[in-house]
Amino acid sequence: MLIDRSHKPWAVASAAIVIAALAAYVPYAFGPLPPGGGSALGLTYGLVGFGFMVFVTLLSLRKKFPIWRIGRTTTWMRGHLWLGALSFPIILLHAGLLFGHGLTAVLMWLFLLVWTSGLFGAWLQHAMPRRLLREVPMETIYDQIGRVREQLLDEADTVVADACGRLDVSIAVPAAAVSARSGASDSAKAAANALATVMRPVGSGADETGPLREFYMKEMRPFVQSSARTHPLADPAVAAARFAKLRPLLPAALEPALQDLESICEEERQLLRQERMHGLLHGWLIVHVPLSFALMALAVVHIVMALRY
Amino acid sequence: MRIRTAKQRAQRIDLYYFTHARGARRVRILLSAALPAAALLWIGGMAAAGSRKPYSAGPVSSAHAFAEAKCEVCHRSAAAHTDQRGMAADHAAHTDQTGMAADHAEHRDERFRRHTSDNACLTCHDAPPHAANQTPPPSCAACHRDHRGRVQLAKTDDGFCVECHGELKTAHGDPRIAKAVRTFPSGHPEFAAVRAGAPPDPGQLRFNHAVHLKDDLRGPGGPEKLECSECHRPDVVRTAARAKKPVATGLMAPFTYQQQCARCHPLFFDERIEQPAPHATPERVRAFVRQSLASYIAQHPQDISKPDSAVRRVPLNFPRPAEPPARTAAEWVDRRAAVDERVLWNKTCAECHAGLPGYAPTQTPRQWMPRATFDHTPHAVVNCESCHAARGSTKTSDVLLPGRAACAACHAPSKGAESRCFECHRYHDWTKTHEIRSPYTLGDFK
Secondary structure, three states, X not given: OOOXXXXXXXXXXXXXXXXXXXXXXXXXXOOXXXXXXXXXXXXXXXXXXXXXXXXXXXXHHHHHOOOOOOOOHHHHHHHHHHHHHHHHHHHHHHOOOOOOOHHHHHHXXXXXXXHHHHHHHHHHHHHHHHHHHHHOXXXXXXXXXXXXXXXXXXXXXXXXXXXXXXXXXXXOOOOOOOOHHHOOOHHHHHHHHHHHHHXXXXXXXXXXXXXXXXXXXXXXXXXXXXXOOOOHHHOXXXXXXXXXXXXXXXXXXXXXXXXXXXXXHHHHHHHHHHHHHHHHHHHHHHHHHHHHHHHHHHHHHHHHHHHHO | OOOOOHHHHHHHOOOOHHHOOOHHHHHXXXXXXXXXXXXXXXXXXXXXXXXXXXXXXXXXXXHXXXXXXXXXXXXXXXXXXXXXXXXXXXXXXXXXXXXXXXXXXXXXXXXXXXXXXHHHHHHHOOOOOOOOOOOOOOOHHHHOOOOOOOOOOOOOOHXXXXXXXXXXXXXXXXXXXXXXXXXXXXXXXXXHHHOOOOOOOOOOOOOOHHHHOOOOEEEOOEEEOOOHHHOOOEEEEEOOOOOOOOEEEEEEOOOOHHHHHOOOOOOOOOOOOOOOOOOOOHHHHHHHHHHHHHHHHHHOHHHHHOOOOOOEOOOOOOEOOOOOOOXXXXXXXHHHHHHHHHHHHHHHHHHOOOOOOOOOOOOOOOOOOOOOOOOOHHHHHOOHHHOOOOOOOOOOOOOOOOOHHHHHOOOOOOOOOOOOHHHOOOOOOHHHOOOOOOOOOHHHHO
16 A cells, blocks of 8 residues: 555554653653553553554455445555554553563564564555556566466467467467366366367478577477576566577568567566565565464453453 | 457456465465464463463562462452451451551452452561551552562562652641652651751760770770770671571660670779679669678778778869778778769769769660661671761760761662662551461462
8 A cells, every 4th residue: 555645644643642642651651650551541552552453453354345335445454554553552552661471472572573564564565566567567467477377378389380380289278268167177178278289370381480499499488388587588688688699590571470479578577577576565464464363362362361360 | 569359358367366365365364264273272272281371470579489370379359368268357357457458449440350459468468557547558569569570579669659758748737757758869858867956866875986986095905996896796686596697687786884895894993892893773783882892891800990091082182081990890881882882973883874873774776767777787898987977976965877978879879779768668567567377278389
């Protein structure tokens, strides 16, 4: 989420809450009794902090039911961001700026991890989308990358087959054609692939297409198929050099095919880049979300036991 | 030129992609279920094993360490402590007297959360009140906060004291000693004994420190130099048979004539009697003198007829006219006893005591600051005269106690030595101590 001027009311309200909490804490900390969660003010901090925690956790539920008319998702997201950021300082005041022992210490360390991962995530969510937009203009839905990659391979096979004649490969058929949801068997998929292979027009088989076929089969196809970041074609400069080296060896009639292959390589590189950036953009959630749920579960135990004792 | 048809574009997207979690999303979902489950399993496992460690607020104090795993010893309702242990009547009576635990606020809290009740503390500890008219008395746990590590609970923070003494309010009139005490040394009044206008030393024993600290003091074996410790000795209350060192009260032991004075000030009263008079009441001294003289004259009857040596008037040197010799032993004893008693009452005993032959208590203060505690033992690191200006003192009425500034040389927050209230003051009035009859047995803590 982009943190821009539209967050100003949230930022001001959050600052006001922090200032008010600190203003109440200073005389309390220097009072006759050491600050702690069991005092009236300590319990107030705990109540407010836990309230914030519950709200920010409910975002998961809100996402499960996006059509519920319980506030705009943007508002929920901003609340998650700002109240989540506030919750840890408030809970820290509740604990008297101590991490405590036993369950309390576990809770505080968990909370620290959740909070810092959340802040890191907020920064990523603020900065990454712009970079993604700039560096991956052909961005697709992350979960579709595998499928798009298959289509790229099919497209590249088609381009080379059109230019060089029949390829000795089985061409992947788009999933829409043989949908996994349709219940088609593996033999049916294989038959479809075989049909696609046969239907490729047989080219002239002239020798001048040999370098293209060789380059494609030995270098480009493995790159698109395996999507390895370490492949030489994953480097735009190396890829440009390879294509520049190949171009003089081919007749002018194959230039459009060569350009198409170059474009497919670039798209594959962007998919690789998107995968990497998506990993960064959402990887922190692997830490943040599970720890948040563990934190909430233990927080409930803490509340029950603290009130009991 | 790559051109995608509408059909190709439509095929590009799998419309059901969101129904299958893959990669990081799947890991996240699995962890989101596994981690809370693991956390709850940990808590449940600890509970099943009977461990309360997860709920402990921290290690308890050294004195309570033996019961650290027995939370219920302290964390029980007041009712549980009294009803289950059958101590209701006993402790209710005590707490009503002390006014420590009978406040209703605590019982309100009791319904809310099970904090340690005063009854739990009073089961094993005595806690006399601080001041009879103190309102409202705080609960035990308000000052003695446990679960802060192996600390001494008696070492409370100043905040608890300053809460009242920072601006002391009294029901009637102004505070007797100080209205506002916040910290030591600043904000603490000068010690009462050395405060301006304080009464002099009430001691009735004449003593000149300056003379006794002279370098060439005349002693029984010639000139000698006395040290403070030759007269002022630590007060030892008891010495266990196998104790490594004596147990000292921290005060100086009271003086006795035999220990401190007799070596240099023997109570000789007659040149014929070799035994000095006892350091006792005038009646006993008088009886001793007459008894000694009677014994002497019985052994030396020839001395009855000997004329008395010239008795000189003091301060004039005019000798009295010689008296005729005594005729009987009784008369001789009467005459000699009168002379000897005059020597004792006017000179020997009068060195220290006034009003002889009457008997006046010495009134030497046992403890100068009865509301504070002081232990000389750790202060032996500095010499006595660092604090007590005895070398210039010539009168008994001089109060040689150091002032607040002397203590503040070390006892200040910036100097390192402890300067919190508990270092000198005790909250509980231990003159009102109460017998504890704990219901626990050794087996309760195994």
